[in-house]
Amino acid sequence: MAILRNRNSDLDSRERLTREVNRLADKKIDSIEQAYRDLLEAIGENPERQGLTKTPARAARALEFLTQGYRQSVAEIVNDAIYDSDASEIILVKDIELYSMCEHHLLPFIGRAHVAYIPNGKVIGLSKMARMVDVFARRLQIQENLTTQVADALMDVLSPEGVAVVIEAKHLCMMMRGVEKQNSIMKTSCLLGCFKDSATTRSEFLSLLGK
Numbered sequence: 001m002a003i004l005r006n007r008n009s010d011l012d013s014r015e016r017l018t019r020e021v022n023r024l025a026d027k028k029i030d031s032i033e034q035a036y037r038d039l040l041e042a043i044g045e046n047p048e049r050q051g052l053t054k055t056p057a058r059a060a061r062a063l064e065f066l067t068q069g070y071r072q073s074v075a076e077i078v079n080d081a082i083y084d085s086d087a088s089e090i091i092l093v094k095d096i097e098l099y100s101m102c103e104h105h106l107l108p109f110i111g112r113a114h115v116a117y118i119p120n121g122k123v124i125g126l127s128k129m130a131r132m133v134d135v136f137a138r139r140l141q142i143q144e145n146l147t148t149q150v151a152d153a154l155m156d157v158l159s160p161e162g163v164a165v166v167i168e169a170k171h172l173c174m175m176m177r178g179v180e181k182q183n184s185i186m187k188t189s190c191l192l193g194c195f196k197d198s199a200t201t202r203s204e205f206l207s208l209l210g211k
């Protein structure tokens with residue numbers, strides 16, 4: 001536990017506590033480790049060979065981290081970081097790094113999220129917008145649903161005039177296997193409220209994005 005605390009020393013104490021809450025029960029970690037041992041055997045590997053002895057344990061902890069979104073909620077992330085504001089222009093957080101796992105192949109997809117809203121009396125801390133993306137990205141996902149879930153969540157917590165989320169990502173299931181399209185980027189968007197209804201707002205958003 002001490003190592004975990006050190007590594008996360010940049011987080012405040014509440015977030016550190018959250019990290020610990022987000023851990024899986026030991027019994028679940030054990031069964032994930034066993035599943036990884038079975039998997040290694042099934043592909044013809046020897047889980048007892050030197051390089052692999054600790055792999056099931058490491059892989060189980062990696063999977064725990066990558067799926068911690070299941071054990072988090074937007075409410076807990078947002079917490080008290082919502083403030084009254086008269087701002088009425090587009091607030092955009094661009095290029096939020098995104099790492100998720102495709103639910104069809106259990107392979108990563110990696111990219112960027114751009115999240116915007118127009119406030120209706122309330123604003124949220126910018127770092128919280130990035131953390132909201134993580135809550136949904138750290139689950140098994142498809143990019144389309146991830147995009148919608150982030151937009152809906154922001155709509156829920158702020159009741160803003162509108163929300164726009166654009167995600168651009170490369171999917172390792174496309175790059176490493178099957179069609180092996182190395183350079184294709186998938187783009188998805190979800191526009192709600194005024195971003196959907198007003199062509200002017202939408203084009204202002206797109207020009208802020210630089211598209």
Ligand SMILES: [Zn+2]
Nearest residue numbers: 102104105173
């Ligand atoms: Zn896939």
